[in-house]
Amino acid sequence: MSISAKLVKELRDKTTAGMMDCKKALTQTNGDLEKAVDYLRKKGIQSASSKFGRKASNGLIASYIHLNGKVGVLLEINCETDFVAKTPEFNELAKNITLQIAASNPKYIKREEVPEEVVSKEKEVYYGQAENLNKPQKVLDNIVEGKLNKYFKEICLLEQEYIREPEKTVNQLVLEAIAKLKENIIVKRFARFKLGE
Amino acid sequence: MSISAKLVKELRDKTTAGMMDCKKALTQTNGDLEKAVDYLRKKGIQSASSKFGRKASNGLIASYIHLNGKVGVLLEINCETDFVAKTPEFNELAKNITLQIAASNPKYIKREEVPEEVVSKEKEVYYGQAENLNKPQKVLDNIVEGKLNKYFKEICLLEQEYIREPEKTVNQLVLEAIAKLKENIIVKRFARFKLGE
Numbered sequence: 460m461s462i463s464a465k466l467v468k469e470l471r472d473k474t475t476a477g478m479m480d481c482k483k484a485l486t487q488t489n490g491d492l493e494k495a496v497d498y499l500r501k502k503g504i505q506s507a508s509s510k511f512g513r514k515a516s517n518g519l520i521a522s523y524i525h526l527n528g529k530v531g532v533l534l535e536i537n538c539e540t541d542f543v544a545k546t547p548e549f550n551e552l553a554k555n556i557t558l559q560i561a562a563s564n565p566k567y568i569k570r571e572e573v574p575e576e577v578v579s580k581e582k583e584v585y586y587g588q589a590e591n592l593n594k595p596q597k598v599l600d601n602i603v604e605g606k607l608n609k610y611f612k613e614i615c616l617l618e619q620e621y622i623r624e625p626e627k628t629v630n631q632l633v634l635e636a637i638a639k640l641k642e643n644i645i646v647k648r649f650a651r652f653k654l655g656e
Numbered sequence: 657m658s659i660s661a662k663l664v665k666e667l668r669d670k671t672t673a674g675m676m677d678c679k680k681a682l683t684q685t686n687g688d689l690e691k692a693v694d695y696l697r698k699k700g701i702q703s704a705s706s707k708f709g710r711k712a713s714n715g716l717i718a719s720y721i722h723l724n725g726k727v728g729v730l731l732e733i734n735c736e737t738d739f740v741a742k743t744p745e746f747n748e749l750a751k752n753i754t755l756q757i758a759a760s761n762p763k764y765i766k767r768e769e770v771p772e773e774v775v776s777k778e779k780e781v782y783y784g785q786a787e788n789l790n791k792p793q794k795v796l797d798n799i800v801e802g803k804l805n806k807y808f809k810e811i812c813l814l815e816q817e818y819i820r821e822p823e824k825t826v827n828q829l830v831l832e833a834i835a836k837l838k839e840n841i842i843v844k845r846f847a848r849f850k851l852g853e
Contacts, residue, residue: 516852520728522719528741531717533730535849544725650847652732655713 462490470495502638515643517544523557532557533650539642552636552644558622559629560651565616568646573614581610616646659687667692699835712840714741720754726851729754732844740839749833749841755819756826757848762813765843770811778807813843 462485470481470492480499488494518537525531536553543549559565567573585603592599612618617630624632637644659682667678667689677696685691715734722728733750740746756762764770782800789796809815814827821829834841 518851519725520721520849520851521725522721522728522730524717524719528716528718531719531730531732533719533728533847533849535728535851537852648849650730650849652717652730652845652847654715654717654732655734 462486466490466492470499515539515645517541518645518647519544519550519553521550521553521557523554523561525561529654530561531652532560534560535647535649537645537647538640543640543642546640548636548640549644552632555621555623555632556616556629556646557649559619560616560649562622563616563619564651565619565649566614568615568649569617570611570615573611578607581607616649659683663687663689667696712736712842714738715842715844716741716747716750718747718750718754720751720758722758727758728849729757730847731757732846734842734844735837736839740837743837745833745837746841749829752818752820752829753813753826753843754846756816757813757846759819760813760816761848762816762846763811765812765846766814767808767812770808775804778804813846 484495484498515537681692712734
């Protein structure tokens with residue numbers, strides 16, 4: 460089918476992807492704008508992955524104070540160049556992540572940061588809970604692994620559901636920004652203070 | 657001498673102290689407004705001390721981002737009531753302390769928080785430096801103590817010179833706020849992120 464220039468422009472505005480990518484996405488999805496966005500997103504996430512490992516020493520320190528000053532968040536988020544650090548898209552990403560931290564109270568950025576003793580203790584609790592089920596060890600192991608994954612999804616920022624679009628994780632949000640801004644982006648560290656905590 | 661009501665009002669506006677205190681201060685200082693402020697400040701600091709130890713579980717989380725997003729500060733500062741937490745004076749104090757932290761990069765709030773091993777290591781260095789002076793032990797001890805005090809003044813927020821009025825310490829700034837707001841105030845914790853640090 461033939462794709463109108465207007466539709467291509469609409470998709471470009473929506474995704475900031477290149478013209479040829481947008482044309483291809485719309486051709487592949489028979490001119491369905493929503494599906495084309497998904498198509499690009501998947502493609503974007505793939506191409507984003509190739510940016511991992513690149514040095515990201517620029518970026519921003521961002522903060523967010525909950526209206527009444529009862530909760531506050533400080534965040535360091537890195538990208539590769541000062542140019543990208545100053546884009547509205549990068550600033551919006553930083554802002555959205557501070558909001559996420561304020562609302563969802565993560566303890567770590569990713570599961571690799573959770574101390575081994577914390578993981579062991581969680582496992583112990585889960586095995587204790589599963590013990591009475593009288594199931595084979597392999598089934599118990601699966602149950603415990605499932606619970607552990609759920610635990611990581613709660614306490615690790617990048618694995619959390621993104622509060623504004625719960626169908627994606629915070630990590631996906633970052634990957635989308637990587638695809639859009641074409642630089643590696645790293646959530647480096649954060650602090651979250653709750654009054655009287 | 658007789659003190660005019662206008663002068664008393666001026667002093668009250670300037671210090672928010674009570675009418676009788678202002679009258680007394682002006683009488684004691686022969687109507688010299690500046691000296692009366694000092695008089696009240698000294699008095700205030702004394703009366704402020706009596707507020708120590710009172711429970712301070714209210715307050716604010718405040719943040720400050722250096723214009724270009726390269727340095728950020730998050731602060732918890734406590735007072736006794738939500739009423740005081742909402743006053744412009746308390747908010748200004750919080751703001752000024754975040755500015756102080758951004759500019760002067762303290763590592764701790766007070767010297768009691770500096771880990772014993774850090775203090776020992778500093779002392780060792782200072783004794784090493786003083787060793788060649790060929791002085792009696794007592795003199796060496798004094799030199800080391802002097803250097804240690806200087807070190808605390810650099811790394812402990814409350815002992816630092818207040819950047820906007822270097823003739824007072826940050827602790828004095830807090831004491832003045834205690835005297836003015838008539839509640840105990842505690843600088844509870846802070847985080848300071850510098851980009852790429």
